[in-house]
Amino acid sequence: MINHIDLSAVQAVAAVLFCLGLAVALTRRNVFLLLMGIELMLNAVNLSFIGFSRGFAGAESLFGQMTPIFIIAIAASEACVGLAMVICIVRGRESLDSDAFADMKE
């Protein structure tokens, strides 16, 4: 009834998703896609944690279950704050291109 899968398959999926998210965050100029790339990376980390929580016995497996809850909470607050900042910045600039925000230090 119980079927098995190689732990490294889970980690490989997590690695692929993480690098896809990294590529999105690095290559896309649209600020929404940039934020979504970061969300994808956070998701990949969650998957990695949960995979390892199945691989370790005892107390270690609890950390793998607990950490994603914190990460989800942080991602939620990050999305709220980030999108609020995007709205504020875009209002003055009329552009969603992250390169257009490069002059913020001035």
Added chain:
Amino acid sequence: MFHSLDAILGPVYFGLFAGIAMLCGLGLLLARHPINGAIYLIGVMLSLSGIYALLNSPFLAVLQVLVYAGAIMMLVVFVIMVLNQAKEHTIPVFDWFSVTALVLPLVLGFALVTNNVAATKQVFNATGQAGLIVAPASDQSSSTVIFTASDAGEGATYAWEFGDKASGAGRELGHAYAQSGTYTAKLTVSGAKDAAKNGSSTVTFRATAVPRGEIALLSATMFDIRAKGPGYYLLFELVGVVLLASVVGAVVLAKRSLASAPPEKPAHQEGHH
């Protein structure tokens, strides 16, 4: 019929979800518009939720659908549509740095898989003597090897040497090996009333320390509503699909209403009412 499918259905589900997640991730990378990217990302999150459930983490699976796909992505879609910039049609800009960031983890991930497939699985060759049966069994979801000795009757004490300089006592006990390798565990039975059952026996086996091993998937019946187990999980996936469909519908309706919206009336006409 369903039970015979059980043994293969779990990995099939995992492959399905992993494939959908990776394809949707690729879709996010190549999306023409942020709203398409958001729909692809919701697809990734729903399939990840399925993988979490397969990995026996149903609470996180539900949280993933509720918080990520539900709350966060709804907020993202909402803000994208508030700041509607449908004319944005940029394609991703690949420079050498981002190509490296894309390819390197892919190579590492598949090296990990191929390396681990070649790794030896746990094999137990029990060599019982003197009426003793040493039957180590392995709980595949953990690194603990479980040792069981045959019952030697009243008064018997069981002493184990696990082969890694650790020892223990008891008829049935588990031991976690810190390192993978071939170990010879020794069982010594003494004090049994039946003298023939006293003695010692050894067992040689290969223990694979996690995480270089296999992990158990939840039974495939999780996706079977008729089953008594956590078959309700399918309902959460359905809720997620409905959520996705509602997002797509909202986008389609909004685009249609934007396309057919009448030009804005001059401000002085509204002032009279």
